[in-house]
Amino acid sequence: MQDNPYQKMLGIMAGVTRNNAAPVLVIGKVIEDLPNIKVQYNGIILDKNDLWINDYLLTNxxxxxxxxxxxxxxxxxxxxxxxxxxxxxxxxxxxxxxxxITTDSDLKPGYYVAMYPLTDSTDGTKQKYVVLCHIQEGRLL
Structure with a gap:
């Protein structure tokens, strides 16, 4: 029995779609606050070199x-x-x-943050994350 060329083409198209899908928001957990911020996401620790942070979250x-x-x-x-x-x-x-003038940061250890993954435009190779906002789980309110 021969391979179905249409099935093969659909498989290639599905792979291309998966590889080019737009990134989605992710949730990270702050484990160390500013100035040496660290955020845990997906089993890895992101530091200030991996993050772009919304100005509104910063002190001053x-x-x-x-x-x-x-x-x-x-x-x-x-x-x-x-x-x-x-x-x-x-x-x-x-x-x-x-x-x-903000006198405190919204990036305290234990806080959850919404982040958006992106490729660093300064060199086009490194994975970075934009920290958008401090979030809370609705059921805990």
Whole structure:
């Protein structure tokens, strides 16, 4: 009996598909915090040379918020029953700028992180992982 050429071609196509499938998110566990971070994934220990880390997870990350607020204070009354102390409020109609600086990292030992595998674009050969965010298992909430 001869090999079915169509079956052989389908096998080759399936292999190509497997080899070119897009990577999926993976879960790692932080085992050592910054600055010498170590993350365990799939039985291996990744260190800072294997990771790209989202800035928002780092200590001393600065983020500026800007906006405009329209509101009013709550009614308040004064004392003595005088008209000038009657219950009143104040309108708020202001621009604001607020700077947030993180004082702690979201990369503590025991924390789980979502990671995305990639090939390091600086040399095109090394496997790296982008640490996207700190995650928690839903059933534990």
């Amino acid at each position: 990350h600065t983020r500026t918020h800007r906006g405009h607020i329209v509101s009013a204070t709550q009614d308040r009354g004064g004392g003595g029953g005088y008209a000038e102390f009657a219950s009143h409020n104040h309108d708020i109609h202001n621009d604001f700028t607020d700077t947030e």
